Amino acid sequence: MSRKQKSDILLGVLIAVFVIVLAGLVWLLVRPSPTPPSPTPPPDAWSRIQANGQIVVGTSADYPPFAYYDTNFALTGFDIALMREIGQQLGVQVVFRDMAFDGLYDALQLQQIDAAISAISVTPEREQLVDFSSIYFVSEDGILARQDAGIAIASVNDMAPYRLAVQAGTVYERQAQRLLVDTAQMPQQNLFVYQQVDTAVADLTAGRVDLVWLDLQPAQRAVSLNGVVLAGQGLNRQTMAIAMQNGETALQNKLNEALATLQSQGRIGQLVLDYMGIPPDQILPPPTAVPSVTPVPTATPQPCVDGMRYVADLNLDDNNMQNPPLLQPGAQFQKGWRIQNTGTCTWQTNYYLLYVDGSTPAARMGGQATFVPNTVAPGQTVDMWVSLVSPLQPGVYKGIWALHNSQGRAFGDRIWVGIEVPAPATATPLPTQTPSPNIQFTANQTTITAGQCTVFNWNVTGATAVYFYAAGQNWQQHQVTPQGSRTECPSFTTTYDLRVLWPDGSAEVRQIVIQVIPAPTVPVIEQFSLSPPTEIFAGQCVSIIWRVSGNVTGATLLRNDTTIYSNAPVSGSLTDCPPGAGATTYSLVATGPGGTSRQQQVLNVILPATQPPPPTATSPSPSPTIDSFTVRPSEITQGECVNISWRVGGAATLIQIKRDGVVVLDNAGFSGVVSSCLQTPGTVTFRIEASGNGFAFQETQVLVQPYTEPGLPLVGPNWRLTDYWDGQGAVVAALPGTTVTAVFGTDNQLTGSGGCNNYSASYSLLTIPNSLTIATPIGANIFCATPEGIMTQEQIYLSTLPTITSYQINGNVLELRDSNGRVVLWFEGS
Numbered sequence: 001m002s003r004k005q006k007s008d009i010l011l012g013v014l015i016a017v018f019v020i021v022l023a024g025l026v027w028l029l030v031r032p033s034p035t036p037p038s039p040t041p042p043p044d045a046w047s048r049i050q051a052n053g054q055i056v057v058g059t060s061a062d063y064p065p066f067a068y069y070d071t072n073f074a075l076t077g078f079d080i081a082l083m084r085e086i087g088q089q090l091g092v093q094v095v096f097r098d099m100a101f102d103g104l105y106d107a108l109q110l111q112q113i114d115a116a117i118s119a120i121s122v123t124p125e126r127e128q129l130v131d132f133s134s135i136y137f138v139s140e141d142g143i144l145a146r147q148d149a150g151i152a153i154a155s156v157n158d159m160a161p162y163r164l165a166v167q168a169g170t171v172y173e174r175q176a177q178r179l180l181v182d183t184a185q186m187p188q189q190n191l192f193v194y195q196q197v198d199t200a201v202a203d204l205t206a207g208r209v210d211l212v213w214l215d216l217q218p219a220q221r222a223v224s225l226n227g228v229v230l231a232g233q234g235l236n237r238q239t240m241a242i243a244m245q246n247g248e249t250a251l252q253n254k255l256n257e258a259l260a261t262l263q264s265q266g267r268i269g270q271l272v273l274d275y276m277g278i279p280p281d282q283i284l285p286p287p288t289a290v291p292s293v294t295p296v297p298t299a300t301p302q303p304c305v306d307g308m309r310y311v312a313d314l315n316l317d318d319n320n321m322q323n324p325p326l327l328q329p330g331a332q333f334q335k336g337w338r339i340q341n342t343g344t345c346t347w348q349t350n351y352y353l354l355y356v357d358g359s360t361p362a363a364r365m366g367g368q369a370t371f372v373p374n375t376v377a378p379g380q381t382v383d384m385w386v387s388l389v390s391p392l393q394p395g396v397y398k399g400i401w402a403l404h405n406s407q408g409r410a411f412g413d414r415i416w417v418g419i420e421v422p423a424p425a426t427a428t429p430l431p432t433q434t435p436s437p438n439i440q441f442t443a444n445q446t447t448i449t450a451g452q453c454t455v456f457n458w459n460v461t462g463a464t465a466v467y468f469y470a471a472g473q474n475w476q477q478h479q480v481t482p483q484g485s486r487t488e489c490p491s492f493t494t495t496y497d498l499r500v501l502w503p504d505g506s507a508e509v510r511q512i513v514i515q516v517i518p519a520p521t522v523p524v525i526e527q528f529s530l531s532p533p534t535e536i537f538a539g540q541c542v543s544i545i546w547r548v549s550g551n552v553t554g555a556t557l558l559r560n561d562t563t564i565y566s567n568a569p570v571s572g573s574l575t576d577c578p579p580g581a582g583a584t585t586y587s588l589v590a591t592g593p594g595g596t597s598r599q600q601q602v603l604n605v606i607l608p609a610t611q612p613p614p615p616t617a618t619s620p621s622p623s624p625t626i627d628s629f630t631v632r633p634s635e636i637t638q639g640e641c642v643n644i645s646w647r648v649g650g651a652a653t654l655i656q657i658k659r660d661g662v663v664v665l666d667n668a669g670f671s672g673v674v675s676s677c678l679q680t681p682g683t684v685t686f687r688i689e690a691s692g693n694g695f696a697f698q699e700t701q702v703l704v705q706p707y708t709e710p711g712l713p714l715v716g717p718n719w720r721l722t723d724y725w726d727g728q729g730a731v732v733a734a735l736p737g738t739t740v741t742a743v744f745g746t747d748n749q750l751t752g753s754g755g756c757n758n759y760s761a762s763y764s765l766l767t768i769p770n771s772l773t774i775a776t777p778i779g780a781n782i783f784c785a786t787p788e789g790i791m792t793q794e795q796i797y798l799s800t801l802p803t804i805t806s807y808q809i810n811g812n813v814l815e816l817r818d819s820n821g822r823v824v825l826w827f828e829g830s
Contacts, residue, residue: 045114046250054093057083058113060101060414062357062400065169065275066119069359073321073398073418078275079117082136083242085267089258100356100402103306103411105129108245110307110342115251119171121238131248132241133255135286136268139238141172142219144204144212145231151210153232160185162210165192165200168570170276172213175236187651187693189545189573195552199567204228208565208574217282239287307343308403308412311381314338318418321398326773327390327419328764330664330676335417336385339403342412347376350406353384355399356414361667362391363399365417386417392644392657392665392674394423438462441498441510449517451597453489456496456512458482463500471495471511471645473628477534477604489587489598491525492516492673494645495632523550523590527670528599529649530586531622535604541577542603543622544586545651547670551592558587581607623694624652631686631700638707639765641677644686652690660685679765681706712812712829714765714772715744719752719814719827726796737787740797742827750774750801754794756784761801770806772816777801800824 049055059079061067067077075096087094099107104116108130122132143159145151153159156179164186166173173193180186192209194200200212201222211231212219222228244251262268269280314336318324327333341347351372355364365388376382391397398418402410440459448454460466460482468486469478475497480486488496498510527547536542548555548570557565557574565574570590578584584603589596627647636642648655648670657665657674665674668688678684687699721740726732734740741752750763759779765772777798784790803818804825814827 044250045244045248046254049090049092049114049251054095055087055090055115056095056097056113058097058099058104058107058116059083059118060104061098062101063119063171064174065171067117069398073359073396078137078271079119081271081275082262082268083117085262085271086255086258089261090254098400098414100410100412100414102409103308104243106305106307106343106411108243109305110344111245112307112309112342114244115255116243119238119240120243122241126243129246130243131246131252132243133252134259135239135241136259136263137238137240137272138284138286139171139236139240140216140234140284141236142214142216142230143232143235144201144214144219144222144228145210146204146207147227147229149210149231151231153211153235156180156235157185158232159211159213163190163192163208163573165194165203165209165212165569167197167200167214168193168195170214171236176213181653184653188547188571188653189543189651192569192572194569195554200569201228202567203569209572215278215282217278217284304345305343306345306405306409306411307341309340309342310413310415311338311340314383314385316417316419318398318416321396321418324396324398324418324420326422328677329390329392329394329421329674330659331390331764332387332662333390334385334387336383337415338381338383339412339415340381341376341378344378345405346378347372347382348406349374351376352404353386353401354404354410356402356410357400359396359398362393362665363397364666365389365391365397365399366663366666367399367401388417389662389664389666390419390421392421392676393672394421396420436508436510439498439500439508439510441512443496443512443514446512447515447517448490449522449595450491451489451522451595453487453598454514455485455487457485458498460498460500462502464503465501467497467499467501469497469499470628470647471497471630471632473647474534475499478602486602487600488514489600490514490516491597491599491671492645493643494673495630522595523548523552523592523597525588525590525597525599527648528588528601529625529627529647529670530601530603531625531650533601533625533627533649535606537608538581538605539577541575542586543573543575545573545622545649546588547571548588548590548597551594552590553593554591556589558589560585561587578603578605581605622650624648624650624655624690624692624696626688626690626696626698629688629698629700631702634701635703635705636678637705638681639677639679641675642702643673643675645673646688647671648688648690648696650690650694650696651692652696653692655688655690658687658689661687678702678704680704712809712814714807714809714814715746717812717829718743719829721797721825722828723826724793724797724800725822725824727800735787735789735793738790738793740793750777754779754798755790756794757782759798770808772804772807774801774804797825 059067061069061075065077066079070076084094097113101118104118107113108116122135143153160180164176166176176191181188181191197214197218200209203209204212205228216233219230223230242255269283272278272283273280316325316335349372353370355367358364367386367388370384370386372382398416400414400416402414403412404410438461442457444455463482466480466482467475467478468480469475493514493516495511495513500508525548527545529545531543531545544557552570555568555570556563557568559576559578564576582605584605586601586603587598589598627649629646631642631644633642644657655668656663657668659676664676681704684702684704685699687697689697719742721734723731723733738755739753740755743751744763745751748762748764749760751760757780759777761777762775763772804816805819806817808815812829814829815823816825818824
């Protein structure tokens with residue numbers, strides 16, 4: 001074959017290959033692309049609810065009567081009851097999550113919750129963020145005034161200069177407190193809280209209050225019956241609905257069907273009556289259709305969403321408030337939680353945990369804002385710790401905290417600390433008084449129940465002056481005749497003094513302590529004070545300020561046993577100008593199903609030597625005054641206790657009691673008595689502070705002498721177990737070949753060996769010389785095989801430690817006793 005023929009063949013092959021390749025490329029370009037498999041869309045909310053058999057509902061349990069915790073710390077309210085009824089209609093369980101209100105919409109977006117109900121009012125702005133169910137409740141307000149007052153109200157702030165009446169337990173009481181009193185626009189005594197709205201309207205027509213804030217329907221009825229006028233309305237119109245994530249049509253339809261059924265059955269009307277006291281004929285009808293979306297400018301999407309989930313308690317687990325841990329009064333402690341970032345924003349160190357609500361004002365326990373310790377990325381967890389001081393008053397406390405971002409916006413689960421403070425040890429008694437033939441000072445009963453009274457009588461001969469007063473008051477302002485009597489109705493245990501001045505310039509004091517037994521079901525008079533507190537000139541006037549809590553059916557103000565204000569509100573004020581001169585006794589009597597409470601204040605009306613000054617107009621917001629503050633005894637032994645008693649007057653908005661600069665009673669009442677047991681030798685300074693329209697404080701000191709243990713001290717030695725009670729009725733010796741030890745450290749930590757495993761536990765010395773409590777020990781979990789029975793002995797020993805309530809040391813022998821006074825552990829010290 002010639003060279004040319006070979007070249008032609010090669011060229012042909014190349015051309016053929018080129019054509020094949022080109023055809024393949026053309027086919028690849030024109031062939032249809034395969035359709036990739038579509039990702040499975042996430043299930044919609046209703047499918048998820050059906051699959052799980054439960055609907056997770058977010059709420060913010062700080063807004064009675066819609067959502068709140070009752071006295072047993074159970075979640076309740078109109079919204080809660082309505083959602084449970086809806087759950088029954090849907091055939092699913094309702095699981096509530098208590099969350100910050102501002103974070104509910106983010107929680108829906110993050111699918112932490114399926115729906116949200118928390119008195120959420122439908123607005124065009126909110127409709128851009130979430131979908132809503134049908135309206136289930138419509139609320140509109142009215143503000144009443146007298147016809148001749150000429151008052152027009154266009155905003156909530158317009159009510160600040162007036163005496164405002166509201167009904168107890170309504171949204172108007174809460175909003176007036178939050179928006180007017182707490183913001184210092186209105187003094188507390190200008191907010192009048194009534195049990196019955198009809199009584200408030202009657203006081204409006206009588207001129208005792210200037211405005212009544214209530215629902216529109218009863219307001220309109222009052223206009224037609226009482227000759228009052230509507231000074232404003234619609235300040236707080238709310239159309240409430242259930243919120244859900246955008247696009248959840250199936251869930252929206254199911255909720256609307258359930259609401260329609262409950263509405264037709266009358267269940268919603270019954271719940272409104274049960275929780276708000278509004279009769280069915282006064283309920284505003286809801287719209288017949290879901291509110292339409294009002295077009296608004298598209299908001300710039302936020303770069304990330306904040307979310308937080310509670311993970312666990314790090315200590316002091318209260319078992320959902322069913323078993324709150326015991327802490328002694330005034331104990332400093334820390335509470336810790338583990339929380340998770342469930343949002344898309346990284347938490348920076350300017351995010352912070354803040355106290356937001358509590359079972360009582362004292363539940364804040366001195367807690368301050370606590371910042372996140374480090375940056376926390378989405379999905380990560382962080383441990384948060386807050387420093388607190390247990391209240392001095394016995395009771396169960398629940399303090400609620402919420403996480404806030406750098407803009408101060410709360411979000412995520414609300415978390416809480418729950419503790420119980422037991423009754424403190426009895427304070428050290430006063431020394432026995434030496435009898436004097438020239439002083440007779442008696443009380444007809446020295447132990448009474450709260451709300452009862454006692455009568456003091458005295459007869460003093462040969463004295464130049466006599467003074468009768470409650471301990472802590474300025475005795476110079478309470479001079480009495482040498483022979484006399486006085487009825488006193490203390491609400492807490494109080495010491496009364498009779499001070500006698502003799503011709504030689506000496507003074508002698510006699511004291512009687514009136515023990516007051518609390519009556520839990522009796523109304524509590526939180527404040528009853530006068531401004532000025534002790535004396536005025538004849539012709540002048542005094543401002544009377546009071547506040548009563550608890551189950552109250554009526555309150556009455558009296559002057560010298562003559563009624564000056566019947567059917568008084570449970571919170572309010574009154575200006576009175578007493579006639580004549582001399583001692584004027586003002587009394588507040590509060591009644592309820594559990595009994596009657598009574599408090600008195602004595603005002604000395606003085607006849608001036610010159611022309612009396614004209615009647616004075618009392619300041620609308622008098623400055624706080626410390627009427628009395630005592631801590632007794634003034635000297636004790638280490639571990640003993642003192643009684644702290646106080647009475648504050650004026651318009652105080654915050655009262656705190658501090659011990660060496662640390663708040664030991666936060667948001668204290670206007671009067672009270674508590675005990676504090678002091679464990680550290682030295683001088684302890686107690687201080688009371690009252691702030692409001694001004695600031696007042698008073699200090700006193702207590703000297704704590706060191707206590708010397710008989711024999712070896714409890715703290716320090718190495719105690720070795722010799723015998724123990726086996727729980728079956730027998731005392732057995734420690735196993736030979738085992739060493740069980742206990743060392744009580746100065747840091748209130750107990751450490752030692754259980755025989756096999758080391759352990760540690762916190763302990764508290766409640767009173768000296770013999771009260772002791774030990775927490776549940778924490779230790780390793782190593783198994784030791786020998787000697788036989790060592791693990792049983794260790795288990796009995798470690799489980800016995802938390803049962804200890806007292807101890808006794810005899811030489812080098814330590815005995816630990818349980819609550820029955822039985823010795824259960826014996827040690828030898830070295």
